[in-house]
Amino acid sequence: MSQDPSPFHDKNPFEVLGLQGTEDAAAIRKAFLRIAAQSHPDRLRMKSEEQKAQALEIFLLAKKAFEVLSQPDKRREWSERLVRPTSAPAPQVPPRPHFGGAPLPSAAALQLHNLGMLALESSDYAKALDLFTKAAKLSPTPRHQAMESVSRGYQYLSTRFFDRARESFERALHILPECREAKVGLEALDKQSGRYLKGR
Structure with missing residues (x-):
C-alpha cells in the first residue's frame, strides 16, 4: 500500500461520505450526490456568509472523497484502512469548533x-x-x-x-x-x- 493514497491524511473518504468502507462505486456516487444536494451553496438559500462557507467546506470535502473513491485502487486502499486499521496511532487533529463554541x-x-x-x-x-x-x-x-x-x-x-x-x-x-x-x-x-x- 502506498504511503499517502490521498490528500486526506487523517480523513478516510468513506467516513467523509458516511459509508462503511465496503460499498461499490454506485453506492459511493449515491452518497456523494446526497451530500451535494444538501450542501452545495448554489442550491441553498443561505442566511449568512458563514453558512455558505460551512456548506462549501462540506461540499468540497465530499467532492474530494468521491474523486478519490472513484479510483478502484484508491478505493481498495481506503477500504482496507477502514476495515482493518493499522496499529499506528492516529494523528492528532485539533478539535474543530461547533456552533456553540464547544469542540465536536x-x-x-x-x-x-x-x-x-x-x-x-x-x-x-x-x-x-x-x-x-x-x-x-x-x-x-x-x-x-x-x-x-x-x-x-x-x-x-x-x-x-x-x-x-x-x-x-x-x-x-x-x-x-x-x-x-x-x-x-x-x-x-x-x-x-x-x-x-x-x-x-
Whole structure:
C-alpha cells in the first residue's frame, strides 16, 4: 500500500461520505450526490456568509472523497484502512469548533451536524431529524440531542401536531437551555397554532 493514497491524511473518504468502507462505486456516487444536494451553496438559500462557507467546506470535502473513491485502487486502499486499521496511532487533529463554541469529538459528527442544520434551514425536517439522530449516536452531546428534538418538533409542527411539537421543543430546552433553535421553534409554534385556532 502506498504511503499517502490521498490528500486526506487523517480523513478516510468513506467516513467523509458516511459509508462503511465496503460499498461499490454506485453506492459511493449515491452518497456523494446526497451530500451535494444538501450542501452545495448554489442550491441553498443561505442566511449568512458563514453558512455558505460551512456548506462549501462540506461540499468540497465530499467532492474530494468521491474523486478519490472513484479510483478502484484508491478505493481498495481506503477500504482496507477502514476495515482493518493499522496499529499506528492516529494523528492528532485539533478539535474543530461547533456552533456553540464547544469542540465536536469527530469530523463525522460535525459533518452530520452541519448537514442537519442545512436541512433544517431548507425545511427538510425528516432529513434533518435523520442527520441529527445519526450525529447524536456518533457523539451524544447535549447539542446533538437537543437538535434531534428540535427537528422532531418542526416535523410535528409542519403536520399541525402542536402538542407534540411543543413537547419536543421543550425537551430540547431541557437538554440544552440555551438552544436558540428550540426557542425559535416555540415562537413559530405559538404563531402557527394561534393562526390555526383563529381560522377554525
